[in-house]
Amino acid sequence: MKLEAKEEGRREQLLEATRRLILATGSLNISLNDIADELSVSRSLVYVYFDSVAQIIDELFAEEAEAIDRAIVRLINDDSSFRERLTRLFAAYLDHLATGGQLGYLVLRERNQDNPLSAANSRKFRRILRNLSRHAVDALALRPREAFVLLELIAAIPESLARMVRSGKLEIEIAQETSAMLIGSAIDAYEVH
Incomplete structure (x- = not known):
C-alpha cells in the first residue's frame, strides 16, 4: 500500500x-x-x-479536457439564455487560462504539427467540440460549420485577454468585462430575433 x-x-x-x-x-x-x-x-x-513526452502531455490534456467537458455539460443543463451560458463558460475559460491553465491551449495550438494526443483524447476533444457546436446550432439556428467557426472565433477573445493578464498588461476584472462584452455582442449578432 x-x-x-x-x-x-x-x-x-x-x-x-x-x-x-x-x-x-x-x-x-x-x-x-x-x-x-x-x-x-x-x-x-x-x-x-x-x-515519451507525448504520453505525459496526453495525460495532462486528458485532465483539462475532463474539466472542459464538465463545464459544458453544466452549461447545457442550465436554464438561462444561451448568451448568458456561453458568456459564463468563456469567463471560466479566461480565468483558467489566466491562472496558468494554458496547457490545453498549447496542445491544441500545436496539434496540427506533431500531435501529442492519443486517438482516444483526440476523439474526446472532437466530441466536446461537436457537443458545444450542436448547442450553438440549436440556439442560434446556424449550420454546424458556422457554429464551429463562431465558437472558434469567440474562443480567441479569452485566449488573447488571458495572455495580456498573464503578462501584467491587463487586470483580470477588466479582461472579464471586456470578454463578456465582446462575446455577448458576437452572440447578439447571430441570435435569432
Whole structure:
C-alpha cells in the first residue's frame, strides 16, 4: 500500500514537472531529459512511468479536457439564455487560462504539427467540440460549420485577454468585462430575433 502511494506520488511529480516546464517555455518542445533535470532524477526513472513526452502531455490534456467537458455539460443543463451560458463558460475559460491553465491551449495550438494526443483524447476533444457546436446550432439556428467557426472565433477573445493578464498588461476584472462584452455582442449578432 505504501509503495503504491509512493509510486502514484512520483507519477504526479513527473506530471507536474512537465506542466511547469511547458508553461514556463510556452511550448510543448521539451524532452524527457528536461523533465528529469527539473526533478533532479535520472531519465531512466522517467521511463519507469512514461514512454515519451507525448504520453505525459496526453495525460495532462486528458485532465483539462475532463474539466472542459464538465463545464459544458453544466452549461447545457442550465436554464438561462444561451448568451448568458456561453458568456459564463468563456469567463471560466479566461480565468483558467489566466491562472496558468494554458496547457490545453498549447496542445491544441500545436496539434496540427506533431500531435501529442492519443486517438482516444483526440476523439474526446472532437466530441466536446461537436457537443458545444450542436448547442450553438440549436440556439442560434446556424449550420454546424458556422457554429464551429463562431465558437472558434469567440474562443480567441479569452485566449488573447488571458495572455495580456498573464503578462501584467491587463487586470483580470477588466479582461472579464471586456470578454463578456465582446462575446455577448458576437452572440447578439447571430441570435435569432
